[in-house]
Amino acid sequence: MSAPGRNTTTTRWVLLATVAVLTLLAVGVTWLEALHPQLDTGGHAVAGVPPLAVEGEPACRRFVEDPAIEELRERLRSEEVVATIQQELTTGGRVSSTQVFLCPSAYDGLEVSYVGEVVGELLPRRGGAWAQVNDDAYALESGPLVGHRERAGFNTGLSVWLPEELAERIEQPGRPALRGDVVLLTGTIHRADPADGGGITLRATSMEHLASPLQVETPFHTLQLWVAVVLTVLAIAASLWAYRRRRG
């Protein structure tokens, strides 16, 4: 049996060593991630994206702040905005998905334009297909978060109903390391679309391709491979050592 004093010292050292190892682990992994080779995303930005018709991201609450909803609807319909939009487009002004989600009532039933990347799959139904169309920075600016650190938060996008003739023109929806078709859509926003069980949707009536699918080549992290190899060898060796020690 060990002496109490020695016991306490050993206990402290064990705890300190554990904390030190975990800290080292966190620092090491962060360092390794920081050394990931980076891509130049300069060419990933989509050209020809019209400006948003409404500045900022005004929020409202249904029947809590009615004036805000009405004001926003007025702004979207205002002559000045319409004039600006008509210079760029022949239909409604461009909205972002975040703008719609922050105040769906303001956009309900309005014809708008919307730009985004088709991601995932097209889900065919009678007469058309549902598509998830994202308008986040990965879709319109930097491309999929592969080989760069332009982290821009969550994906955001609208559920879009594409009539058959539009759905057929989608070449490839986005997948890992692949940006799908980027399209400029015009259509009507539905705050609670009965065809989608009450979801917020955009029912598209026309579509223009702004960018073709973009496959991003993931730069290989060679150093990470070597670290993996060394650690795997160490793990196998340590496991064998533990096995033999337990048996012996």
Added chain:
Amino acid sequence: MSTVLRPDVGDLKLIGYYLGKVLLGLGLLQLIPLVVALALAEWNSATAFAIGAALAIIAWALSDALLATRRGLSWAHGMVIVALAWLIGPLFAAVPMLLSGRFTDPLHALFEAMSALTTTGMSVIHDLDHTPLSEDLFRHLLQIAGGLGIIIVVLSVFAAGGARITTLYVSEARDERVLPNIIRTARFIFTVASTLFVVGTTALVIALIATGFTPGRAVYHGVNLFFSSFATGGFSVMQSSIIYYHAASVELIVGLLMLAGALSFGLHLALWRGDAREVLRHLETRTLLATSTLFFGLMTVGLVRVGTYDSVEALLRKGLFTLLSAASSTGHQVNVGDTYLSEWGLLAPAAVVGAMAIGGMASSTAGGIKAMRLGLTVKSLIHDLRRILLPESALVVTAYHAGKRRVLRDETARAATTVLLLFVASYLLGVVTALLYGELDLTQAIFEAVSVGSNIGISIGVVNPGMPDGLAAVYILQMWLGRLEFIAVFVLLGYLLTLGRGRVRT
């Protein structure tokens, strides 16, 4: 006054030895996405999983070789091991996540790992819709491992002796032993999970193919959806969660799986034996039915008053599904987070908060205060009222049904009420911290704090990749406390205190 003994090196060795086994489980778990990454040529993901698995296995090998001990597990050891396992586990699980480059910083990677393992389902991942499939699979695998209980998963496979791990099982906030023997309990849990995996995934795959998925993609989505639904986790393959599928059939199957996940394994056993009456008589079932009916009523009134939806179908697919997701503590979303604020008025989100606070059943994969505790607290309140109203000479006995007829004892009621109050304290901690940042209103702060604290995962938009580190840290603490239901964490704190102040063992 008794003196607390200071833990010695032998105690730490014992704790380290069992923690090593948990890390072995996490290491082996990472081999699955590693194989998937290799098959899909996701090379950087493959090396990240190799590093994560290797680090965990090295830690296990060292602990197994150097810390093996024959000392028995005490209750305190069990509690400390479990509390630490739920801290160290997410730390190691965060390694491949951090290496993926999809998280703002190490703290956010830890948040994601903790959220996955505790089956909270809140995510802070950047660009999920372009995430390599192996990385996404890993998030979902963590949820099913966490939902079934890492301790029960790992120790029943790698540890010898059921008696030794009983303490760990109970410490992992699983206070109801389904069968007398812990190994048999573990086997039963695996049997239920495996059966439902086959049935649930098959149903999902068929439904997904019917909605337009290719068979390969249907299998991928189906497997992940099963993991996150039955584990009551709530992660999703696509950022838009269940909205993505545009299919009532998928929502129905997911809803049934969420219900199955929220059902205690004791009641699964009763159903397995064809004893549906037991399910209906159980205090938890009755409590959940009563509270869910109440909250759905309130939600309906709220949504109808505000005019959010104008059809019964929408009310069911958006309202009832959300309530089910909250009550089962899953967190799958059929509404975009912002719209709870912009479209749902005030009463409907309040009903969701109420359902989230209560959560599912004890000894299930669900989180929250748990219906059993609420039921016991209400029974206790009624008991006290009866005692006051009846003549002093009257003998007041309150009974409830939980597997068998039980008499409500003071200590049972006190334990339930204490944990209930601790959950409320956790919610308050999250609310106050969120409000301190000055950018959120009370509705947002309450909604998110309750969702995180109960390990639910429905978000009103506060949790996001850009949230402040301080708030992320508090939410991590809330998730940890909520999963372990406080007691194991308090024992760990006590243990750490005794390291400095307790009487030295001689």
